[in-house]
Amino acid sequence: MTVTASDAPAIAHFRFFEMEVLRTRRLGHSFLRVTFGGESLAGFRSGGYDQSLSLFLPPPDREHTVLPSTDEDTWFGAWRAMPDGERPVMRSYTVREQRRTPEGGEEVDIDFVLHGDSSPASFWAGRAVTGRRIMAIGPAVAENKSVRFQPPAATDALFMYADETALPAAAAILDRLPAGARVRAWFEVPHADDRLALSTPADADITWVVREGGAGRERTEHLLDVVRAAELPAAKAPYVWLAGEAGTIRAVRRHFVQERSVDRRAVRFTGYWRLGASEEELLAEAYAGKAPSEDPGSAL
Ligand SMILES: Cc1cc2nc3c(=O)[nH]c(=O)nc-3n(C[C@H](O)[C@H](O)[C@H](O)COP(=O)(O)OP(=O)(O)OC[C@H]3O[C@@H](n4cnc5c(N)ncnc54)[C@H](O)[C@@H]3O)c2cc1C
Known part of the structure; x- marks a missing residue:
């Protein structure tokens, strides 16, 4: 029997990561690039293209994201059961780039559109400062189903x-x-x-x-x-x-x-x-x- 990638358990494709803001840079009127690092990113494996990840952003009055569980079987229920006002919001974003630093660490860029303070992710990004920590479910392998760009070989x-x-x-x-x-x-x-x-x-x-x-x-x-x-x-x-x-x-x-x-x-x-x-x-x-x-x- 041939074992294909889709037979592999989902957990092999995605993992929780703790991501720490290293720096931010304004790219244009609407774009803010947030560069993340942290030891947890050692296992982050982006394959590029349009690969996305899910970010968990803290409520406005909290500095860092805290999740009650990052266990694959229990995190979802535990996250959903958190009281309103404490539950981090989950939002989809794109891995714009992953780089290895000269010191051997990993950096990940995410480009946020700033579209106003009444939306949680836009609000968080507009106030991101060095040292803030968020959680993410991101790629643990370069090719997973969050890469949607899949042109056939014959594409001309x-x-x-x-x-x-x-x-x-x-x-x-x-x-x-x-x-x-x-x-x-x-x-x-x-x-x-x-x-x-x-x-x-x-x-x-x-x-x-x-x-x-x-x-x-x-x-x-x-x-x-x-x-x-x-x-x-x-x-x-x-x-x-x-x-x-x-x-x-x-x-x-x-x-x-x-x-x-x-x-x-x-x-x-x-x-x-x-x-x-x-x-x-x-x-x-x-x-x-x-x-x-x-x-x-x-x-x-
Ligand atoms: C696979 C994937 C990858 C993505 N990658 C990126 C990315 O790299 N960068 C990025 O900035 N976004 C990206 N997005 C879009 C982002 O997830 C949404 O814009 C999200 O709604 C932002 O969350 P929020 O908390 O700011 O707004 P929400 O709380 O989700 O929405 C609040 C209100 O704002 C409106 N709204 C949402 N986004 C915008 C916007 N951009 N402009 C104007 N009004 C808006 C909604 O219609 C709603 O009325 C991606 C989405 C997906 C599914």
């Missing part, structure tokens, strides 16, 4: 759309593409100075769409106009990767499948958040079986 063109929350993932994908890979990408950001400098060995044609204050569904219409107007390179086996606000992602996916005749199986789409819904509300829907998503980590 990659079409990408990301909003600001998925720009860290898109940037990490671009980092690792082979030289000369053909990419047509649209990246949508709130402000002109969120157009971050991206480096890639790929042959990438990137269009930035700056929202400049537009909110709600009209933002999707403008984005669709821009994507519709684009002439795409001819491709026999295109792969489409879409991530961002759930309503926009649904509309862009429909565009590629219905108007560009891309095989729906070649479209990987993930809602990273949904207008008007916190991550708790999205998780509650997923548990109740209401979210029509292909992906448990998705806001679609």
